[in-house]
Amino acid sequence: MTDNDPVHKYSLIRMTARPLGLLLLVLSASIAACGALGFLADPALGWDPEETAQDFEHMLRAAFITAIAAVPFLLASWRVPVRLGRREALFVVSTIWIAMGLFGSVPYVMGANMDFADALFEAFSGLTTTGATILDDIEGRLSAPLHMWRMATHWLGGLGIVVLFVALMPGWGVGSKRLFQSEAAGPQTGGISPRIRDTAKTLLLIYCSITVVLIGALWAAEMPLFDAVTHSFSTIATGGFSIKNGSVGEYNNLAIELTILAGMLLAGTNFALFHRFKTEGYGVFWRTPEFRVYVLLVAGATLLITSDMIINATHGLGDALRYSSFQVVAIMTGTGFGTADYEQWSTLSRSLLLMLYFCGGMAGSTTGSMKLIRIMIIVKVVLHEIRLGFRPTLVAPIRLGGSTVADTVVRGTLAYALIFVATVVIGAMAVAALDPVDLTTALMASLACVANVGPGLGAVGPTDNYGFFSDGSKVILSFCMLLGRLEFFSLLSLFVPSFWRR
Amino acid sequence: MNVVIIGMGGVGFHVAKTLARGGHEVLAVDLDPRRISHTAERLDVATLRGYGANPRTLALAGVDKADLVVCSTDSDEVNLIAALASKQLGATRTVARLQSGEYEDTEPGEDEEGLHYGMFGIDMVVNSHILAADEMFDIARSHGALDVHMFANNRVELAEVELPKDSAVLGVPLKDLRLPEQTRVGAVIRDGRLFMPRGRDALESGDRVYLFGQTGRMNAIEDLFVHGNSAQRVVIYGGNVIGEHLSRQLAKVGVEVLVIEPDRDRAQRLAKTLVRGNVVHGDCTDIEKLREEAVGRADLYFAVTEDDENNMMSALLAKRLGTPRVCSVVHRPAYIAIYRELGLDMAISPRQVAADHILRYSNPAQIESVIHLGDGDAEVLEVVAALESPITEAPLRNLTMPEGVTIGGIIGSDGVQIANGDTHVEPGDTVIVMAMSKRRKSVTKLFKRGLF
Numbered sequence: 012m013t014d015n016d017p018v019h020k021y022s023l024i025r026m027t028a029r030p031l032g033l034l035l036l037v038l039s040a041s042i043a044a045c046g047a048l049g050f051l052a053d054p055a056l057g058w059d060p061e062e063t064a065q066d067f068e069h070m071l072r073a074a075f076i077t078a079i080a081a082v083p084f085l086l087a088s089w090r091v092p093v094r095l096g097r098r099e100a101l102f103v104v105s106t107i108w109i110a111m112g113l114f115g116s117v118p119y120v121m122g123a124n125m126d127f128a129d130a131l132f133e134a135f136s137g138l139t140t141t142g143a144t145i146l147d148d149i150e151g152r153l154s155a156p157l158h159m160w161r162m163a164t165h166w167l168g169g170l171g172i173v174v175l176f177v178a179l180m181p182g183w184g185v186g187s188k189r190l191f192q193s194e195a196a197g198p199q200t201g202g203i204s205p206r207i208r209d210t211a212k213t214l215l216l217i218y219c220s221i222t223v224v225l226i227g228a229l230w231a232a233e234m235p236l237f238d239a240v241t242h243s244f245s246t247i248a249t250g251g252f253s254i255k256n257g258s259v260g261e262y263n264n265l266a267i268e269l270t271i272l273a274g275m276l277l278a279g280t281n282f283a284l285f286h287r288f289k290t291e292g293y294g295v296f297w298r299t300p301e302f303r304v305y306v307l308l309v310a311g312a313t314l315l316i317t318s319d320m321i322i323n324a325t326h327g328l329g330d331a332l333r334y335s336s337f338q339v340v341a342i343m344t345g346t347g348f349g350t351a352d353y354e355q356w357s358t359l360s361r362s363l364l365l366m367l368y369f370c371g372g373m374a375g376s377t378t379g380s381m382k383l384i385r386i387m388i389i390v391k392v393v394l395h396e397i398r399l400g401f402r403p404t405l406v407a408p409i410r411l412g413g414s415t416v417a418d419t420v421v422r423g424t425l426a427y428a429l430i431f432v433a434t435v436v437i438g439a440m441a442v443a444a445l446d447p448v449d450l451t452t453a454l455m456a457s458l459a460c461v462a463n464v465g466p467g468l469g470a471v472g473p474t475d476n477y478g479f480f481s482d483g484s485k486v487i488l489s490f491c492m493l494l495g496r497l498e499f500f501s502l503l504s505l506f507v508p509s510f511w512r513r
Numbered sequence: 514m515n516v517v518i519i520g521m522g523g524v525g526f527h528v529a530k531t532l533a534r535g536g537h538e539v540l541a542v543d544l545d546p547r548r549i550s551h552t553a554e555r556l557d558v559a560t561l562r563g564y565g566a567n568p569r570t571l572a573l574a575g576v577d578k579a580d581l582v583v584c585s586t587d588s589d590e591v592n593l594i595a596a597l598a599s600k601q602l603g604a605t606r607t608v609a610r611l612q613s614g615e616y617e618d619t620e621p622g623e624d625e626e627g628l629h630y631g632m633f634g635i636d637m638v639v640n641s642h643i644l645a646a647d648e649m650f651d652i653a654r655s656h657g658a659l660d661v662h663m664f665a666n667n668r669v670e671l672a673e674v675e676l677p678k679d680s681a682v683l684g685v686p687l688k689d690l691r692l693p694e695q696t697r698v699g700a701v702i703r704d705g706r707l708f709m710p711r712g713r714d715a716l717e718s719g720d721r722v723y724l725f726g727q728t729g730r731m732n733a734i735e736d737l738f739v740h741g742n743s744a745q746r747v748v749i750y751g752g753n754v755i756g757e758h759l760s761r762q763l764a765k766v767g768v769e770v771l772v773i774e775p776d777r778d779r780a781q782r783l784a785k786t787l788v789r790g791n792v793v794h795g796d797c798t799d800i801e802k803l804r805e806e807a808v809g810r811a812d813l814y815f816a817v818t819e820d821d822e823n824n825m826m827s828a829l830l831a832k833r834l835g836t837p838r839v840c841s842v843v844h845r846p847a848y849i850a851i852y853r854e855l856g857l858d859m860a861i862s863p864r865q866v867a868a869d870h871i872l873r874y875s876n877p878a879q880i881e882s883v884i885h886l887g888d889g890d891a892e893v894l895e896v897v898a899a900l901e902s903p904i905t906e907a908p909l910r911n912l913t914m915p916e917g918v919t920i921g922g923i924i925g926s927d928g929v930q931i932a933n934g935d936t937h938v939e940p941g942d943t944v945i946v947m948a949m950s951k952r953r954k955s956v957t958k959l960f961k962r963g964l965f
């Protein structure tokens with residue numbers, strides 16, 4: 012029985028350099044591929060072929076820069092064993108995401124002449140599937156290859172770059188598992204296969220399948236191929252970027268809206284359920300309490316907003332249903348597509364939407380925000396505390412769908428909720444300190460970024476953008492997005508002094 | 514392979530670790546949430562908390578679809594029930610690990626094959642204490658070996674010897690050594706570093722050498738290397754399951770056995786069943802007691818109690834009193850390396866012996882790690898040569914063997930033979946291979962069909 016603990020002969024940086032280097036190579040290949048995919052854009056629909064060719068070249072250069080940046084990492088890790096303990100895994104995941112954001116912004120700087128802060132914001136917004144943009148004229152500013160890259164960052168970040176990585180790279184045994192868990196989307200992932208690499212492969216397969224189906228469906232709904240591909244990327248990742256100034260609403264096509272609505276709902280479902288569906292049939296969905304809450308919440312919120320609209324006589328039944336359902340799902344799953352300017356809705360409807368900002372979809376999905384399972388745990392804890400008030404000797408564990416929730420999970424959930432709210436408030440204060448904005452705008456910008464939704468309310472509403480913020484605010488908001496995407500703890504551990512002490 | 518392992522103690526954890534690393538799908542079951550989180554934290558396996566003997570837990574674990582169920586909790590009865598129930602539910606193969614001696618027949622008849630041979634429908638029963646005792650018995654019977662491992666149903670033996678200053682083989686290149694028939698030199702550990710010697714290499718005093726041979730021929734090669742004798746007088750400290758089994762076995766072949774047991778009641782119980790051999794009540798960490806019993810004049814000293822520290826100290830005392838070979842049982846495997854540094858000749862971990870035994874059984878059709886040598890630098894594997902695999906193309910002499918890989922023995926249709934240059938491996942033969950652990954890939958290549 013040889014000892015399996017990480018070797019401490021090498022520094023943290025050297026031991027984690029290989030995953031980083033490999034990742035930059037993957038990123039470089041992705042940038043180049045997106046440049047090539049830009050040629051999917053049909054010149055007959057107004058795409059300028061000259062611009063496409065020019066930006067293809069820019070993308071290749073960006074890819075080259077990224078590949079060069081990978082070299083020192085690969086050299087530093089030459090013949091160094093990759094042994095990922097907890098600490099190393101946290102470090103790898105955090106640095107991978109930061110590196111992705113930094114190098115993901117290179118195409119924007121080179122192709123669209125963006126400021127660095129703007130490019131960084133756009134890159135992080137894409138990778139974290141937030142979908143907030145600093146562009147006021149999206150169609151005018153970007154060429155086809157850059158559009159493709161912008162949408163593809165959603166796809167790369169949606170399932171989690173580390174999941175892609177674990178699925179495709181040679182396994183580092185339990186190290187892969189630690190990586191996977193450090194990027195986890197909510198508690199209770201896993202349950203697909205005993206081996207983490209098989210789990211990651213299954214997730215990736217489901218992710219790709221839904222993407223392909225969506226592309227087909229959108230194309231069938233008479234969307235041009237380029238638009239179908241990019242919007243599928245954005246939908247399955249619950250991102251929210253669109254290649255149109257008016258988002259999905261610009262197509263004004265019910266079939267497209269319904270397809271994307273369905274896509275967002277699928278993306279908000281725990282992917283493990285699709286896997287179990289193969290053996291257990293439809294029952295698996297309804298038997299899962301989180302799925303029931305998911306469906307009921309979507310239906311309930313849609314009905315409330317619809318009736319609110321009808322009572323206020325702003326829309327007819329059909330339109331009310333169409334806009335409210337799309338907007339409810341878009342906000343709740345953190346996609347942030349728009350078909351209607353919900354800023355014009357009544358205060359009641361907007362308050363309802365505000366609540367959905369906190370919810371997110373199911374754990375194990377591509378959605379952002381808190382995830383429903385956490386909301387459910389918190390509600391149960393609160394109910395429990397209320398009962399304890401008049402019956403102090405009650406012994407009752409927190410139950411979810413027949414099994415008890417471990418105390419450590421409950422504690423982690425409460426800490427998560429606290430840090431979520433704290434980050435939103437601190438983010439809002441930081442933004443308000445740097446920019447002259449009103450309270451709604453500051454709070455909603457921070458919330459929309461932490462929850463990875465994208466559009467907020469006030470000056471960052473569905474028809475506005477984040478371009479007017481100062482560079483400082485853009486960097487702060489980018490960091491908020493990353494915190495939200497990595498669910499705080501992984502990234503925050505880097506800022507705890509004892510993490511660096513040995 | 515789909516494996517369910519019930520009980521995440523020392524044996525279960527080691528088996529889970531090895532199988533998971535070998536690319537198998539492993540589900541670990543334990544009742545203790547701390548053990549479960551410990552396992553989930555360190556291994557790439559799925560985990561389930563539950564009572565192993567409960568059929569519902571087993572059904573939840575999916576034993577019906579499992580290729581192998583290993584039951585290795587701390588309770589023998591839970592292991593037996595879990596193995597039986599798993600078999601009932603449809604597991605392909607089940608292994609139960611036992612610790613108590615109660616399931617061993619004290620005096621088995623000639624044809625009786627108790628629990629060990631598939632009674633109740635359990636495919637294999639592994640008793641870690643009995644296996645450890647068996648290994649110590651083999652050491653006692655060898656001519657000076659420090660460790661002995663058996664392969665191919667005890668037909669091939671691997672012995673570890675340490676060369677004394679006056680060994681006859683020092684300084685002679687290996688290719689000029691006249692080795693007895695059906696034996697060969699495997700690996701050498703020099704200054705703590707393990708390597709596979711070539712023909713021109715010569716051995717030095719203090720080297721630890723691994724020797725392969727047919728079981729009946731080993732004494733001859735051991736005599737050549739260390740000119741030792743099999744032990745005539747053996748002292749065993751501890752009258753537990755290991756001590757009892759070992760003393761009975763040794764007494765049966767005429768070795769003079771002395772068992773020293775610190776607990777009076779246990780000593781009395783043992784004395785009743787041990788017909789030949791003496792039982793003494795006393796504590797071996799007391800040097801006066803050891804002098805009194807003339808432990809220094811014994812050929813071999815085994816410390817087998819449950820207490821690692823007492824075992825170690827008493828074995829060191831015996832060494833000091835002049836016992837030429839001392840061996841201690843270690844329950845914590847991490848201690849093994851330290852024991853050697855401290856001057857003990859041998860250390861045997863029952864858990865590791867049991868885990869190795871289970872792993873050997875777990876998948877005989879493919880490469881499986883069988884036994885680790887040194888500090889895990891090298892391993893001995895039993896591999897089946899595939900049809901059209903590179904190893905079967907020519908006699909060994911004409912093959913370019915990868916560095917750090919040695920062919921030990923071949924178990925073919927015409928019996929067992931130890932490899933030499935003329936040996937030609939046929940497809941379907943089981944080959945015992947000694948390889949540096951990092952050369953595992955070259956071994957796979959050698960025995961797999963196709964692209965060289």
